[in-house]
Amino acid sequence: GRSCTPVVRIVLGEHNAISQIESGASKVCWKTPITMRAVLIDRTATVTIYDAAVTDPKTEKQIICQATMHDVYPGAHYWLHCYGGAVGAKHADVATKMARGLLKPASTYRGTVVVFFGQLKKPMPNYFFDLDAQRKSVSLVVRLDKGCGFQSLRGQRVKVLVQLAGCRLPDYRAALARGSAQQQQTSETEPETADGFNFNLLSIPGAVDQEGVLRFNSADGPFSVRSTPPEIPLALMPGVNTAYFYVVAEGQESSPPKLFGAVPLSPYSMCKLAWHEMHFDPSVADLAVKSDFQTNFAGLILGSARIEKLDPITAQGSESPDIGPYATEEMLPPAGSWCCGSYSPAMVGSPGVPKVMSSGVLKKKTMYCHIDMLAARSLPPNDDGHCSVGYAINIGGRNYSEPGDGTQSMNPSLMHRIVIPVEIETYEDDGTVDTRLPPIVVKISDMSHASTGLGFWSSDEGKLISCILLQDVLIWKDEAGTALDLNQKHQAVWYALDSRGKRVKFASLMHHKDSSWDSRPRLLLAAAWSESDQIKDSPESDRTKVQDGYKLSIKTPSQSVYQMEVDILGLRNLPASLHFPQLSITSFWTQGKG
Numbered sequence: 001g002r003s004c005t006p007v008v009r010i011v012l013g014e015h016n017a018i019s020q021i022e023s024g025a026s027k028v029c030w031k032t033p034i035t036m037r038a039v040l041i042d043r044t045a046t047v048t049i050y051d052a053a054v055t056d057p058k059t060e061k062q063i064i065c066q067a068t069m070h071d072v073y074p075g076a077h078y079w080l081h082c083y084g085g086a087v088g089a090k091h092a093d094v095a096t097k098m099a100r101g102l103l104k105p106a107s108t109y110r111g112t113v114v115v116f117f118g119q120l121k122k123p124m125p126n127y128f129f130d131l132d133a134q135r136k137s138v139s140l141v142v143r144l145d146k147g148c149g150f151q152s153l154r155g156q157r158v159k160v161l162v163q164l165a166g167c168r169l170p171d172y173r174a175a176l177a178r179g180s181a182q183q184q185q186t187s188e189t190e191p192e193t194a195d196g197f198n199f200n201l202l203s204i205p206g207a208v209d210q211e212g213v214l215r216f217n218s219a220d221g222p223f224s225v226r227s228t229p230p231e232i233p234l235a236l237m238p239g240v241n242t243a244y245f246y247v248v249a250e251g252q253e254s255s256p257p258k259l260f261g262a263v264p265l266s267p268y269s270m271c272k273l274a275w276h277e278m279h280f281d282p283s284v285a286d287l288a289v290k291s292d293f294q295t296n297f298a299g300l301i302l303g304s305a306r307i308e309k310l311d312p313i314t315a316q317g318s319e320s321p322d323i324g325p326y327a328t329e330e331m332l333p334p335a336g337s338w339c340c341g342s343y344s345p346a347m348v349g350s351p352g353v354p355k356v357m358s359s360g361v362l363k364k365k366t367m368y369c370h371i372d373m374l375a376a377r378s379l380p381p382n383d384d385g386h387c388s389v390g391y392a393i394n395i396g397g398r399n400y401s402e403p404g405d406g407t408q409s410m411n412p413s414l415m416h417r418i419v420i421p422v423e424i425e426t427y428e429d430d431g432t433v434d435t436r437l438p439p440i441v442v443k444i445s446d447m448s449h450a451s452t453g454l455g456f457w458s459s460d461e462g463k464l465i466s467c468i469l470l471q472d473v474l475i476w477k478d479e480a481g482t483a484l485d486l487n488q489k490h491q492a493v494w495y496a497l498d499s500r501g502k503r504v505k506f507a508s509l510m511h512h513k514d515s516s517w518d519s520r521p522r523l524l525l526a527a528a529w530s531e532s533d534q535i536k537d538s539p540e541s542d543r544t545k546v547q548d549g550y551k552l553s554i555k556t557p558s559q560s561v562y563q564m565e566v567d568i569l570g571l572r573n574l575p576a577s578l579h580f581p582q583l584s585i586t587s588f589w590t591q592g593k594g
Helices: 092-099 127-133 172-184
Strands: 006-012 015-018 045-051 065-069 077-084 108-116 136-148 157-164 202-208 224-227 234-236 242-249 259-266 274-280 297-309 362-377 389-395 398-402 413-427 440-446 463-470 493-496 503-505 522-530 544-546 549-553
Touching: 045 108, 065 077, 065 108, 077 092, 136 157, 136 202, 136 242, 202 224, 242 274, 242 297, 362 389, 362 440, 389 413, 398 413, 398 549, 440 522
Parallel strands: 259 297
Antiparallel strands: 006 015, 006 045, 045 065, 077 108, 136 224, 136 234, 136 297, 157 202, 157 242, 242 259, 259 274, 274 297, 362 413, 362 522, 389 398, 389 440, 413 549, 440 463, 493 503, 493 522, 544 549
């Protein structure tokens, strides 16, 4: 979708070769194959695409996209869909790292290249026609129910722009502009005109409240279901299995978006509703808050994306610049486009076609999230060599924060028991309430530092250390009013703060073979959902109401007390720069586990 002068470099084993330069095109067919030497054991190939108009391929700067193929063999086609940072990104160096795959996830589709390995010196007849025939005629159906954690967009109206790699819809504005230019043309020279297509397939409006909750209200109810017009099929390429969502403030659709997320495509006849994580785009956004373990978490969206098969694409299908009667000028947002390197005005997304879905009767149910914040170990020290830990919990727009008691420790014991009620909306035909339970976001901060930043990381109290996203929390089937014995039911888990997704059960850490957990920054907590908020041996009088939840003291029938005696005999070879040294002894030891 980008008009450029592409040149391709292929590296196979120790050999490499560069293609001919094709100028001024967005769809390129290299009729002359790239000739290079190779041996049978060379099975990994790297394909890099440059824009020869703006860079020298030998310098390997400002690449358009790059992809690597593994286990290649002759006689097969490889469709490589390349992603990178935003086109024209504010931070070009970050965008280049994303294009090379050095920084993930990538935010923007940059192009597709089809590679065929063989010994033929020229393509077979109808070769390129057969490639186009591999694309399927589909329409895209997107359902959006709710979002949370969008503190960076609080109080704003937004739009969710949806893209599929290589798919586009005609832009009637560009078509009208081209027709007007042709009528006024008096010379033999063709004027420069817009390409007539737009890569934002859908534009779905929503609003974010002061709690960071994103809602999509439509005639269907408190959710929105939109489809691309079936009379204009999308040409879906093989291997495209992800839709990209971009959340932008209303009026900023023509600027590179700061928030994005990748949503897997459901099979044709299915609509799998799930929570999907959104990220800040580091090639565009200025993440003022630098956490010790950087995270680009920007929010969560409950929704789905799927494709529907249509009749084969005709000559008047998606390649026609006339979009037909499905949209009028009044329905479309203002002109302007940031996507896929479009250098000319284009509409910022089709409103789509309403898709009727029977979801049954709306039901509301209160679920209770039980969280035990137990301990943290090996936290990074501040400039003073200490750490005053605090934390915040966000669950579907419900918030709880614990500023801490000012204790300075890199290995604090918290022992906090928290209950947060969350109202869940579900429908009779939607399945169980389980799929609609929002993930739990836990933010760990050093409260001895003041800092400000983007969105959820804005804080006047502390410096962000790390963020944990809990998505597969246990669901207890206890009925409402049942007294829960959390000391028996809870399963404590260590979550790594320096590596996303790594965790190990508390009971397993004693026998864990990975020695990196001995010194790894980590948080010990237990979490579960239940219909009951009653806790055994914890009467109402023990509850402390705090914000959207309440806190309890953890009571356990057994305790262990250790009395330690340490004999300090002497210290030697201290550095001369150490003035007024002090020796501190704590009850935590790095060689043990637990």
